[in-house]
Amino acid sequence: MCQLLEGSEPKGVGILNNRQRMYVTNRMVRDWLLEKGYDQIWFKRHTKRNDIVFTQKGNYLATDLWNLFDGICLSKFGDITFLQMKTNAWAKESDLMKFIKKNKNVMVLVFNVTNKLRNTRGYVIRTRFYDDNGRLEI
Numbered sequence: 001m002c003q004l005l006e007g008s009e010p011k012g013v014g015i016l017n018n019r020q021r022m023y024v025t026n027r028m029v030r031d032w033l034l035e036k037g038y039d040q041i042w043f044k045r046h047t048k049r050n051d052i053v054f055t056q057k058g059n060y061l062a063t064d065l066w067n068l069f070d071g072i073c074l075s076k077f078g079d080i081t082f083l084q085m086k087t088n089a090w091a092k093e094s095d096l097m098k099f100i101k102k103n104k105n106v107m108v109l110v111f112n113v114t115n116k117l118r119n120t121r122g123y124v125i126r127t128r129f130y131d132d133n134g135r136l137e138i
Helices: 018-035 093-102
Strands: 002-004 039-043 051-055 058-062 071-074 080-087 107-114 124-131 134-136
Touching: 018 039, 018 080, 018 107, 018 124, 093 107, 093 124
Parallel strands: 080 107
Antiparallel strands: 002 124, 039 071, 051 058, 071 080, 107 124, 124 134
């Protein structure tokens, strides 16, 4: 599903560096989520320091939540939904499905925010939703 957001292109900004693009696309995803009724949206801040994740098998360093997700939110039905955001590509589906199958009641929203599509101007938000049944169209 594609959705073009009017006015999403920052005014007066030429080529964006990675950090600027991340801020712009995260803001677009946040606005999309709020418009669709999601609440309590939290994005994992990417810093030069990693978090330590403690497991039964040992510890590891992670930049994202479980080195997979960029954030968490609540759906309008109260379901915890994990977020993954990418620019110009889709997240690797096999990694997502492995995590979903290993854990119970997991819902994942994946965003591909890009300005590289033909016949479009500005950034476009594309979404995919995953749960225990696999990928669903929304």
